[in-house]
Amino acid sequence: xxxxxxxxxxxxxxxxxxxxxxxxxxxxxxxxxxxxxxxxxxxxxxxxxxxxxxxxxxxxxxxxxxxxxxxxxxxxxxxxxxxxxxxxxxxxxxxxxxxxxxxxxxxxxxxxxxxxxxxxxxxxxxxxxxxxxxxxxxxxxxxxxxxxxxxxxxxxxxxxxxxxxxxxxxxxxxxxxxxxxxxxxxxxxxxxxxxxxxxxxxxxxxxxxxxxxxxxxxxxxxxxxxxxxxxxxxxxxxxxxxxxxxxxxxxxxxxxxxxxxxxxxxxxxxxxxxxxxxxxxxxxxxxxxxxxxxxxxxxxxxxxxxxxxxxxxxxxxxxxxxxxxxxxxxxxxxxxxxxxxxxxxxxxxx
Amino acid sequence: xxxxxxxxxxxxxxxxxxxxxxxxxxxxxxxxxxxxxxxxxxxxxxxxxxxxxxxxxxxxxxxxxxxxxxxxxxxxxxxxxxxxxxxxxxxxxxxxxxxxxxxxxxxxxxxxxxxxxxxxxxxxxxxxxxxxxxxxxxxxxxxxxxxxxxxxxx
Amino acid sequence: xxxxxxxxxxxxxxxxxxxxxxxxxxxxxxxxxxxxxxxxxxxxxxxxxxxxxxxxxxxxxxxxxxxxxxxxxxxxxxxxxxxxxxxxxxxxxxxxxxxxxxxxxxxxxxxxxxxxxxxxxxxxxxxxxxxxxxxxxxxxxxxxxxxxxxxxxxxxxxxxxxxxxxxxxxxxxxxxxxxxxxxxxxxxxxxxxxxxxxxxxxxxxxxxxxxxxxxxxxxxxxxxxxxxxxxxxxxxxxxxxxxxxxxxxxxxxxxxxxxxxxxxxxxxxxxxxxxxxxxxxxxxxxxxxxxxxxxxxxxxxxxxxxxxxxxxxxxxx
Numbered sequence: 001x002x003x004x005x006x007x008x009x010x011x012x013x014x015x016x017x018x019x020x021x022x023x024x025x026x027x028x029x030x031x032x033x034x035x036x037x038x039x040x041x042x043x044x045x046x047x048x049x050x051x052x053x054x055x056x057x058x059x060x061x062x063x064x065x066x067x068x069x070x071x072x073x074x075x076x077x078x079x080x081x082x083x084x085x086x087x088x089x090x091x092x093x094x095x096x097x098x099x100x101x102x103x104x105x106x107x108x109x110x111x112x113x114x115x116x117x118x119x120x121x122x123x124x125x126x127x128x129x130x131x132x133x134x135x136x137x138x139x140x141x142x143x144x145x146x147x148x149x150x151x152x153x154x155x156x157x158x159x160x161x162x163x164x165x166x167x168x169x170x171x172x173x174x175x176x177x178x179x180x181x182x183x184x185x186x187x188x189x190x191x192x193x194x195x196x197x198x199x200x201x202x203x204x205x206x207x208x209x210x211x212x213x214x215x216x217x218x219x220x221x222x223x224x225x226x227x228x229x230x231x232x233x234x235x236x237x238x239x240x241x242x243x244x245x246x247x248x249x250x251x252x253x254x255x256x257x258x259x260x261x262x263x264x265x266x267x268x269x270x271x272x273x274x275x276x277x278x279x280x281x282x283x284x285x286x287x288x289x290x291x292x293x294x295x296x297x298x299x300x301x302x303x304x305x306x307x308x309x310x311x312x313x314x315x316x317x318x319x320x321x322x323x324x325x326x327x328x329x330x331x332x333x334x335x336x337x338x339x340x341x342x343x344x345x346x347x348x349x350x
Numbered sequence: 351x352x353x354x355x356x357x358x359x360x361x362x363x364x365x366x367x368x369x370x371x372x373x374x375x376x377x378x379x380x381x382x383x384x385x386x387x388x389x390x391x392x393x394x395x396x397x398x399x400x401x402x403x404x405x406x407x408x409x410x411x412x413x414x415x416x417x418x419x420x421x422x423x424x425x426x427x428x429x430x431x432x433x434x435x436x437x438x439x440x441x442x443x444x445x446x447x448x449x450x451x452x453x454x455x456x457x458x459x460x461x462x463x464x465x466x467x468x469x470x471x472x473x474x475x476x477x478x479x480x481x482x483x484x485x486x487x488x489x490x491x492x493x494x495x496x497x498x499x500x501x502x503x504x
Numbered sequence: 505x506x507x508x509x510x511x512x513x514x515x516x517x518x519x520x521x522x523x524x525x526x527x528x529x530x531x532x533x534x535x536x537x538x539x540x541x542x543x544x545x546x547x548x549x550x551x552x553x554x555x556x557x558x559x560x561x562x563x564x565x566x567x568x569x570x571x572x573x574x575x576x577x578x579x580x581x582x583x584x585x586x587x588x589x590x591x592x593x594x595x596x597x598x599x600x601x602x603x604x605x606x607x608x609x610x611x612x613x614x615x616x617x618x619x620x621x622x623x624x625x626x627x628x629x630x631x632x633x634x635x636x637x638x639x640x641x642x643x644x645x646x647x648x649x650x651x652x653x654x655x656x657x658x659x660x661x662x663x664x665x666x667x668x669x670x671x672x673x674x675x676x677x678x679x680x681x682x683x684x685x686x687x688x689x690x691x692x693x694x695x696x697x698x699x700x701x702x703x704x705x706x707x708x709x710x711x712x713x714x715x716x717x718x719x720x721x722x723x724x725x726x727x728x729x730x731x732x733x734x735x736x737x738x739x740x741x742x743x744x745x746x747x748x749x750x751x752x753x754x755x756x757x758x759x760x761x762x763x764x765x766x767x768x769x770x771x772x773x774x775x776x777x778x779x780x781x782x783x784x785x786x787x788x789x790x791x792x793x794x795x796x797x798x799x800x801x802x803x804x805x806x807x808x809x810x811x812x813x814x815x816x817x818x819x820x821x
Contacts, residue, residue, distance in 0.1 A: 032613050032774025035707050049621050052773055053709070062709065063741035140640075142623030143533040238524075239539035241563060242724070243713035245772045261738040272739040275711075279725030294567075327622075330717045330770035331559065332531040332538035402736070405751045409744050423811065432809035436791075439816045440758055440806070443787040446690050447780065448751070449698030486698065 001181045003196050004189035007170040014187040015039045015097060022132075023094040025058050027051045036096060047098050047136055047166075054103045054251035054322065055096045059127045060110065062248075063272045064090060066123060066258070070266040089126045095183065097134040098164075102147050102322035104133040105159040106251025109320070112313045113254055123271070132179050135160035136171070139202050141210045144323030146336055148213040152321060154206035165199035172199035214340060216306065216317070222343045223307035230295060232345055236338045237298040239331040240277075246325035246333070247275035247301065252318050255281075276300045302338050359413040359479055363390040363472075364399050366431075369420035372462025374472075382469040385476040388416065395419065396457075397430025401441040408450050411487070414479035417457040418471065424461060431459070451482060507672040508553050511576065511602060514669045515548050518574060518600055525574030525602070526564055528557040534628035535615065535637070539564065542574075551576075554630045555648055558609045560584055560764040562719040565594055572598055578606035580655060582664035583762035583797030584719035589666075590800050591760070593722055603667025605675040608648055608656035610635065613774065615651050619644065654685070655765045655778075665798060683786040689779060701747055707773045708746040714777050715753060717770035720760050728752065754780040759788050759806045762797035791815045 006014065016039075018024045024039040033052040039045075067087045074080040096104075107128065114121035115128070138145070138154035147153060157163040161180030164171040172195050175181040192199070226232050247253040257274035261267050274281055277298070282291045291297050309318035319335070326334050365371040371392050377384060393399055396419025404415045417438060425431040438457040445452040456475055460468045515525050524541050529550040531538035537556045542548050553576070561575050562584035577585060585601060588594045615637070616622045624640040633648040649657075662675035689697070712729070715721045728736045729749050736752065737745055753767070761781040768778040788794055792805035792815070 030707050030773075031704060031776075032616070033707055033772075035773065049623055053707070061741075063739060140624065143625060144623070235541075238541040239564075241713070241716040241770075243716035243770070244711035245709070245713040245770070248709040248711045249772055257739065259732075259739045261740060270739050272741065273710075278712075278730070280730050326532055328772035330713050330766070330772075332536045334532045334538075337532075401755055402752060405755070406736070406748065409748050409751070429809065432811065433806070435813065435816060436806055436809055437758075439791060439813075440784060440787055441755070444751075444754070444780075444784055447686065447697060447783040449694045449696075449701055451694045486695065 001175045001184060003172050003174045003192040003199065004184060004187075005167075005170055005192045005195045006164070006173050006187055006189055009170075010188045011045070011171070012041070015045075016041060017186045018095055018097070018183065021093065023092050025055060025094060025096045027098050036099070039097075045098065050100050050138075050142065050322065050324075051098075051103075052324075052328070053249055054106060054324065055099045055133075056103075056106065056251055058094055058096050059107055059131050060124065060254065060256075060273075061090070061127075063270055064088075064123065065268045066271050067269045068266070069260075069269065072265065089123060091126050091130055093130045094127075095132040095134060098136050099133060100138055100322065101135050101154065101156040101158075101160065101163075102145075102152065102320040103251050104135045105147075105152055105156055106320045106322070108159050109252035109309070109316070109318045110254045112316065132161040132177075132183060133159065134162040134164060134173075134180070134183065137163055137165045137203060138206050139166050140206060142323060142327070144326045145210065145321065146213070146323060147321035148207070148210045149216060149336065150317045150319050150321045154210065155203040165202055167195050167198040167202060170195075172196060174199075216339065216343070218343050219306045219317075219339055220310050220315075221307075222345075223303050223339075226342055226345065227299070227303070229345075232342070233295040233299040234293075236341060237293075237295040237333075240294050240298050240333050241331055242277050242279070242294040242297060243330065244275035244277050245328050245330065246335075247277055248273055249324040249328050251320050251322055251324075252305070276304070298333075298338075302335060302342070305335075306339055357480075359387045359476075359484060360411070361388045361414040361416060361476060361479055362407045362412045363388045363416045363418065364393055364396075364403060365390055365417075366396045366398075366419040366426075367392055367394050368426035369424065369462050370396075370418035370460045370468070373418075373460040373464045373468040376462060376465030377468045377472075378465075380465045382465060384469055384472045387413075387476050387479065388472055395425065395427050395430035396434035396438075397425070397427065397432075399434060399438070401437050401444075404438075404441060404455055405448075408445075408454060408485070411485060412454075413482070413485045414454045414475065415456075416471070416475050417455075418460050418468075419457075421459040421461055424459075450485075453478060453482060454485065507604070508551065511553060511604070511671045512548050512551055514602060514671055515542065515551070515574065515576075516545055518669070519543075519545065519548065521572065522574045522600060523571040524568065525576070525600075526561045527551045527576040527602075528553065528559065528561075533622075533625050535612065535622060535625045553604065555607070555609045555635070555652070556628070556630070558612070558653070558769060560717075560719055560766045562588065562764075563717055563766060565599065565719070566722045567724070569594075570598075572600070574600040574602060576602045576604065577664050577667070578604055578609070579659065579661040579663050579665065580606075580762065580764050581719075582666050583661060584764055585797075586666050586800055587720060587760060587762050587797035588722075590797070590802065590804070600669070601664065601667045603664025603670040605663045605672045606659075607633070607662065607675055608652040608659070610648070610651050611653040612769075614653075615646065618646055618651060653765060653769075655763060661798070666800070683782060686779065686783050686786050690783075702743050704775045705743045705746045705750070708775060709773060710741065710746060710749070711772065713770040713772060714750075714767035714775075717766040718753070718757070719764060719766065720757055720762070721753070750775075750777060750780055753777075754784055757781055758784045759792075759794065759804045760796050761785055 025036040028037040036055040114124040157176045161177045163174045305318040419431045528537040529540035560581045626638045628637040635646045658681040794805045
């Protein structure tokens with residue numbers, strides 16, 4: 001299928017059709033934030049700027065019950081207590097409409113970890129395979145955007161199923177995957193005609209507006225070489241307040257914690273987001289904590305994204321450049337600056 | 351016997367060991383009839399009661415919470431209830447912005463010898479909670495959680 | 505001499521005897537300032553001060569224990585320093601306070617509403633009490649009183665209450681705080697209030713930015729919210745859990761909160777958290793005639809009592 005044109009006024013009817021078959025998540029304004037929520041007719045769908053939170057929870061919920069368990073005495077042998085376990089899998093077919101290319105691309109970072117030869121995470125994969133992305137290309141970058149630094153761009157279709165390019169009066173829809181094509185078949189589309197050229201222009205302008213990306217090819221080694229330089233890390237982390245806003249808003253942060261929440265003889269095993277900025281993240285049962293200060297923890301966050309992860313995943317940076325960690329940081333910690341400083345600092349020390 | 355038979359609500363009582371728990375005991379020994387909606391948790395002193403005990407109970411679905419300790423000047427530990435009084439008063443007023451009806455929480459003083467007074471306090475508070483009815487389920491998640499629990503293997 | 509130049513000079517004078525001085529510098533875009541940790545004179549040259557310097561730097565103080573720290577404070581920030589000293593969480597000799605007069609800081613949220621977004625700000629400059637800002641190709645002039653943080657409109661302490669070095673001319677004005685916002689919220693029915701908090705808490709990420717940005721939340725890495733023993737909170741992401749955490753936060757700040765509003769400012773999803781703390785402060789004011797962070801030698805009301813309380817009528821129910 002070639003690119004097609006969707007009039008702005010037809011967006012809602014398309015969403016309505018989609019929502020009949022799939023959980024359809026769209027941006028919604030809630031208070032001062034824009035978050036992804038199930039589509040509901042009559043609600044405003046703010047598409048003019050990046051949502052406050054990424055659609056990460058669509059595939060990787062903030063909290064998901066992995067199983068429910070119950071202890072019960074064996075009636076034949078009361079001394080024996082058995083445990084019954086019921087697994088849970090989230091397999092609702094879903095589609096996210098109106099996320100940005102960086103948001104959809106974030107899951108590629110997850111895939112390399114949770115869908116590899118070494119490990120395959122059934123709970124993640126079930127959701128992942130059931131979730132599609134109709135991504136809105138960016139026409140103008142924000143001051144915090146740096147997707148071009150990490151090998152992407154404002155119209156990057158990687159990780160998306162449909163790419164929607166905003167043009168005057170509507171969107172040019174480009175199918176990326178077969179599944180995306182099927183979704184497009186349900187939309188009241190028109191031939192793109194001369195809109196296709198407009199879409200190309202939008203993409204080009206957006207890419208141009210992002211400017212030149214600095215060369216980060218050195219970051220991997222340079223960050224490693226700074227591993228033991230705590231002066232450097234104490235310097236760049238001084239203003240960090242060690243909260244988890246950056247990681248929980250990050251489309252690529254995939255760490256989790258597993259806890260049993262039990263009440264009486266029954267309970268649930270939960271998987272919840274966890275974050276490396278928290279003191280408890282690396283707290284060991286012995287009481288020892290290998291990352292006792294925020295400097296250690298920020299070092300891990302930056303190092304993991306730009307050095308350790310690329311090291312074992314063919315050079316892919318575990319950052320999609322969405323800039324939420326900068327934009328929403330209470331102290332405006334800028335990860336771009338830290339990476340650049342690391343490259344410069346280790347250059348100076350050589 | 352519940353204030354409204356067959357329609358028991360959940361009221362949590364935090365009672366200090368030295369006075370109010372004794373008072374409740376006195377009422378029991380004296381065979382004074384009391385509503386059965388109240389579940390008592392004994393604490394060493396009203397000063398032990400973290401206001402968060404009360405909020406935790408209310409947030410998780412208690413229909414009412416009653417705190418009772420020794421009368422001021424009568425604290426077994428001399429001043430525990432003086433501190434409690436300040437905390438509980440602030441707590442009660444805090445409820446006014448939490449969307450929890452402040453009448454669902456009350457604190458009072460009952461001594462070990464006041465079996466009669468204890469009976470009145472419980473009766474009056476239980477009646478009040480029954481007038482208010484079951485606490486509104488705060489959120490849809492409460493329903494979702496209930497479903498999760500119900501979906502557990504039997 | 506400009507206030508900023510005077511301040512820089514004073515900091516440079518004291519810098520040799522200090523390990524670090526905390527101030528603000530320009531952040532990633534013209535609207536965002538960011539905390540600056542000054543160790544050298546060159547660092548001091550990067551210092552800025554304007555209504556964009558929204559952060560309460562006192563939040564960093566307890567993390568720098570054992571060091572000689574200088575800190576630049578606005579009136580509201582100084583209350584946090586006072587409260588920390590009052591609670592003996594800081595050693596007076598270790599802290600050098602550079603106090604400033606302040607006529608108000610901005611609320612980036614209000615600017616966001618005015619501009620329709622903060623993503624494309626090209627320039628921002630204060631000219632007296634007006635912010636000239638150009639964003640997404642359009643220039644705007646926003647008067648400070650329209651974009652000032654709510655706390656500034658009711659500020660009673662424009663000038664640092666505590667300072668080793670005070671720079672600039674004290675601001676004369678002081679507003680009244682009648683807690684009108686709390687009163688208005690209280691007028692809603694419990695059902696409406698519950699619905700309001702449910703909607704707000706639904707988007708909470710449990711990132712704990714509210715806690716970590718709070719100058720008075722000094723437990724930091726050892727917060728009860730994440731403790732498994734005692735198990736105050738589960739890891740469920742239900743509204744009750746998230747909301748209960750806000751109750752913990754508010755009650756652990758009862759009689760201590762200096763209303764700097766960092767909890768609310770830090771929240772990445774814009775939950776109006778200060779209201780809860782202001783409600784408690786309002787009652788503490790009424791019951792005990794007390795305001796946190798205004799007197800170093802005052803006894804916090806919840807750490808003391810009177811045998812006969814004038815304002816509590818506990819027998820009346």
